[in-house]
Amino acid sequence: MELLRYVAFSTDPSGGNPAGVVLDATGIDEPTMAATAAEVGFSETAFAVPLDDGSPDGHGSLAIRYFSPCGEVPFCGHATIATAVAHAERHGVGKLRLRTKAGPVSVSTRADGNGSVVATLVSVEPRTAPITPSDLAALLAALDWPAADLDPALPPRAAYAGAWHPVIAAATRSRLSDLDYDMPALADLMGRRDWATVDLVWRESPTVFHARNAFPPGGVVEDPATGAAAAALGGYLRELRLVPLPAELTVYQGYDMGRPSTIRVGVPAQRSSGLAVTGTAVPL
Structure with missing residues (x-):
């Protein structure tokens, strides 16, 4: 498992909200996810599994789960932004479709011209x-x-x-x-x-x-x-x-x-x- 650490909603690592990100959690079971999130100690760690679902978006889809140090949560915004940026830095900017426990969430990323990647998620119906x-x-x-x-x-x-x-x-x-x-x-x-x-x-x-x-x-x-x-x-x-x-x-x-x-x-x-x-x- 490759564990990345990002700060979301800031361009300064000393600001924002830290999140753990695993871009490929294929084969990782729930107890391991929970133990990893507890060891990392951030408010959430995201575990993504790439899906081969024939998505037309250009970058496909991810099944994603979020764990705090104390257990799983259905959705986490800052860890979603962190995951999308980490994915864009590895695979290029574009669109992702996320399968979360709260429902489908779409995310798009773009370069802002200053060396940063900006991510926008669209939530489930509020x-x-x-x-x-x-x-x-x-x-x-x-x-x-x-x-x-x-x-x-x-x-x-x-x-x-x-x-x-x-x-x-x-x-x-x-x-x-x-x-x-x-x-x-x-x-x-x-x-x-x-x-x-x-x-x-x-x-x-x-x-x-x-x-x-x-x-x-x-x-x-x-x-x-x-x-x-x-x-x-x-x-x-x-x-x-x-x-x-x-x-x-x-x-x-x-x-x-x-x-x-x-x-x-x-x-x-x-x-x-x-x-x-x-x-x-x-x-x-």
Whole structure:
């Protein structure tokens, strides 16, 4: 097994979100994948298996699985971007079709003219669901965030674009900056509700957001760049009609933990369309 290490959503290896990438995991069993991800210690490691399915896209298809240090997740945005860039550097830019546990995801790569490869994934169809009052109370208690500190214009809701993420909006940037939560309590709640990360956001402008993502189910206190959550945020904003459509969102994440990341999200006007998540990746 050849294990690559990339940083996604940054052109600087000291920023972004690290991901492990195995471009050919043919014959590798699930226990080995899980043990490898735990040893690597990044928030996710992606294991891809090339598929000979006669795809007309030019570069074919990959079956892909994602593992955190604590177990498998159905979809991971930053590891998808890292995998696509690593694949493009080996085989050339173009299009890929990914078979994920969340459903089919298309990815395209291109050279940006500055020596970097830019990847864009299109998520599965997004959706949202209410958060019950008792779950919201437990979530805020674990975060130690008073309800009065939330932005009333962005109501709490669970959002999905491959994995579920509660979207919790802070009223101020200082509230977002102050993150010191009860990890066991939040992990227990998230495990019972099958939430991947908690997407904590602050809206700087109609299309610019700052985000922090608590990730205790993965054994990680905070994720520095969460492409799946950024896609889910875009779907949330579209479904609740909280952004003019079509929209181009910018999500800044990782700044509070010293790993700055930039995620671009294209939000089409059509409600059933997937969200386009764009970013770069560089090897570590």
